Amino acid sequence: MAKLPLNLEGKLEKRRKGNAFRTLSPISDLVDFSSNDYLGFSREKRIAEMANEQVARLQPFQNGATGSRLLSGNHGFYGELEDFISSFHHSPAALIFNSGYDANLGFFSSVPQRGDIVLYDEYCHASIRDGIKLGPSKSYKFKHNSLGDLASHLKRSRKVHGENPTIYVVTESVFSMDGDSPNLAEFAALVVDNGALLVVDEAHAMGIYGKGLMNTLGLEDNVFARIITFGKALGTHGAVILGNPGLRDFLINFCRSFIYTTALPLHTLATIWAAYRFFDSxxxxxxxxxxxxxxxxxxxxxxxxxxxxxxxxxxxxxxxxxxxxxxxxxxxxxxxxxxxxxxxxxxxxxxxxxxxxxxxxxxxxxxxxxxxxxxxxxxxxxxxxx
Ligand SMILES: Cc1ncc(COP(=O)(O)O)c(C=O)c1O
Missing domain, CATH: 3.90.1150.10 (Aspartate Aminotransferase, domain 1)
Structure with missing residues (x-):
């Protein structure tokens, strides 16, 4: 078999020298202070039973989705689950993605257009930054959780780019590496007052602060889009983008990480459904x-x-x-x-x-x-x- 090219070997060596070499280790039976299974749902047998019962009720039975959602993979249960999730989070519409990474990558690479501006917190997750990098918009980071820095970026963006660009402001309701949160009420007010659109990743808030901080704080009407992931407190896999029906249509038409991938298997959809039901019990x-x-x-x-x-x-x-x-x-x-x-x-x-x-x-x-x-x-x- 061909060897790893020297330049790649060199990068690995640099990692080893910096004591930053990553390896995969099997899951352990140590006391868990590391997983995202905040509520213990991933080990909850009742959720598995409810999911299995649901799969047995759903027609047609399928192990795998057989195709992307735009082709053969859009099982009828997808629509039912999206309606349920959108009403659960008080959102007009919802679109399920295969993972939070896919959701962020797809959203930020497809929604902000050439001439638009994305202002993002400097600590935003890699999936958000990767999506922005893939897209054609201009982007600037603001200091972590700093309303003042965001305000000056908003001002500068209008001054430099004229009155017209659509400005997206992106933050997380709980930051994954720090555990802290922005003052979301003040962020939302600043963004709305400046005619910009707020996007909030709720991956680490869902289940820790009720249905997520935007719901808990009653701010859902001030947000353009929310990303909720199912792989953390809900203990399963996948993610949803919550927003208006126009955004949903746009993503279905233009979001490449949604379009060009096999849909989630029925069993995963049933597990997401069961996790939500259990959460609400x-x-x-x-x-x-x-x-x-x-x-x-x-x-x-x-x-x-x-x-x-x-x-x-x-x-x-x-x-x-x-x-x-x-x-x-x-x-x-x-x-x-x-x-x-x-x-x-x-x-x-x-x-x-x-x-x-x-x-x-x-x-x-x-x-x-x-x-x-x-x-x-x-x-x-x-x-x-x-
Ligand atoms: C803030 C944030 N957004 C998105 C993701 C990606 O979600 P997923 O694990 O479902 O791909 C993560 C995962 O670590 C995250 O921490």
Whole structure:
């Protein structure tokens, strides 16, 4: 077999030298402080049973979708599920994508047109940035969660590009690597006042803050599009773009990551449906409460143990302990691993140099004891205690 070209080998070597070489490891039975399964839905057997029952009811039965949605893959259940999801999130329309990555890539590469402007938070997810890169619009990043910087970008955009360009402003309701949120009410007001269009990725807010922060804050009418992913708190796979019927039609006609791919299998659609049903049940509400309680307890432990200076402010399920340096961050992660805790290091180049961190993902199923023990170890390490 042909060897890897030398220039690719060189890039890998650079990663190895920077202690940033990525490898795949099998899922572990360690205490989970790393997955996006915030509510424990991915391990919930009842959701699997409901999905199987639903698949058995749906006609025709199919293992795979057999084609893209524009060809043979648009099972009748797609429409039913999209109607259900759009009404659940108080949106006029919904379009399901195969993943959140596909949804963002497709939206940002197809919707903003030549002459339009995209203003995006500097910490936006790779899928958003990749989509913007593929598209023909001009784009500028604004400082993380900074209303002031966004306001000056909006002003400058109108001045430089005239009154006419459509301006899209993109942010996340919970940032995946920091766990923090913008002041969405103020962001929405600023964007609407400036005649721009707001797009919010709710991947890490759905299920952590009810149906997502735009719903919870009653801001759904101020947003042009929302991206909700199903692979995180809902414990399954796929994503939906919520917006008006015109946007849905546009995406069906022009969004390449929607058009040129095989649709999701029926079983995945049924699992998404079951996860939503479970989310909206008494048990689902108990899970959401358990997660909220755990976040509160974890934050109280940070204070109790004097670790505030290392942890960023976050009220979400993502809590971030700044270590600095790939070596140091990896080291603490492996110390925790040896003690039975799965806490992932987030390294450069995923985050800027010096901002390397441990990212704690909290779950409804984490116990008080687990949270207490892991933070005791972090304290020992950070404060050099024996
Ligand atoms: C903010 C954000 N948006 C989109 C995605 C992509 O979603 P998916 O995993 O469904 O492709 C992620 C996943 O990590 C994310 O964190």
């Amino acid at each position: 008494e048990q689902g509400r108990q899970r959401q409460q358990a997660l909220t309680d755990n976040i509160g307890y974890f934050k109280s432990l940070i204070v109790q143990k004097g670790l505030n200076m290392y942890f960023s402010e976050s009220s979400s399920a993502v809590q971030v302990c700044r270590i600095g340096g790939n070596d140091q961050t990896k080291k603490l992660s492996s110390v925790l691993k040896e003690a039975g805790f799965d806490v992932r290091p987030i390294l450069n180049p995923t985050v800027p140099q010096g901002e390397e961190r441990l990212r704690f993902c909290l779950h409804a199923f984490n116990t008080g004891n687990e949270m207490e023990s892991v933070l005791t170890m972090v304290k020992k390490h950070m404060l050099n205690e024996e």
